[in-house]
Amino acid sequence: MSDSENVNELRRWSVAAGLLLEADRLLLVANRRRNGAVDWSPPGGVIDPGEQPLEALTREVIEETGLVVPEWSEPVYRVEVVAPHEGGFHLDVQVHHALSYSGEVQIDDPDGIVFEAKFVERAALGDQIQDSPPWVAEPLLDWSAGNDGDNHLYRYRLMVSDGERQVLRLHDQR
Numbered sequence: 001m002s003d004s005e006n007v008n009e010l011r012r013w014s015v016a017a018g019l020l021l022e023a024d025r026l027l028l029v030a031n032r033r034r035n036g037a038v039d040w041s042p043p044g045g046v047i048d049p050g051e052q053p054l055e056a057l058t059r060e061v062i063e064e065t066g067l068v069v070p071e072w073s074e075p076v077y078r079v080e081v082v083a084p085h086e087g088g089f090h091l092d093v094q095v096h097h098a099l100s101y102s103g104e105v106q107i108d109d110p111d112g113i114v115f116e117a118k119f120v121e122r123a124a125l126g127d128q129i130q131d132s133p134p135w136v137a138e139p140l141l142d143w144s145a146g147n148d149g150d151n152h153l154y155r156y157r158l159m160v161s162d163g164e165r166q167v168l169r170l171h172d173q174r
Contacts, residue, residue, distance in 0.1 A: 010090040016057035017044030020098045025119035029064050039132040064114040066106035072096040075151050081135045083158035134167045
């Protein structure tokens with residue numbers, strides 16, 4: 001079976017994530033994964049069936065941070081991850097910038113994944129997200145360095161061979 005045929009049979013997730021800035025600090029959330037590992041990412045989550053991406057993003061940000069965002073930018077960048085191995089997945093992420101927000105940071109994540117949220121200095125982002133998957137860390141660091149806009153698409157392939165995970169960054173698209 002070819003990769004393109006295989007991708008059609010994978011579990012598919014559409015996700016929206018938000019970039020919320022306070023001065024020169026970016027809001028990140030700590031995620032506890034099923035295996036107990038912790039990584040940091042911008043707030044966001046899965047777009048439920050029948051939900052529009054920005055509607056889902058607004059809901060997720062409220063749940064994960066307590067902050068209310070009335071208006072989002074167009075996508076700043078997008079990420080696609082394909083894991084064609086057995087039990088694999090196809091992940092599509094669109095990342096938007098909050099044009100404004102209000103409220104105080106407080107966590108009420110019904111999924112129980114997010115357990116902390118904090119604003120991180122841009123200069124410290126690399127240290128904070130060092131344990132995050134490359135498809136989270138690389139685009140975020142690129143954006144933080146000023147390479148934002150153009151609805152840039154970052155593409156990755158996650159391969160598993162003999163129990164070892166390997167992430168390949170594919171050709172990006174603008």
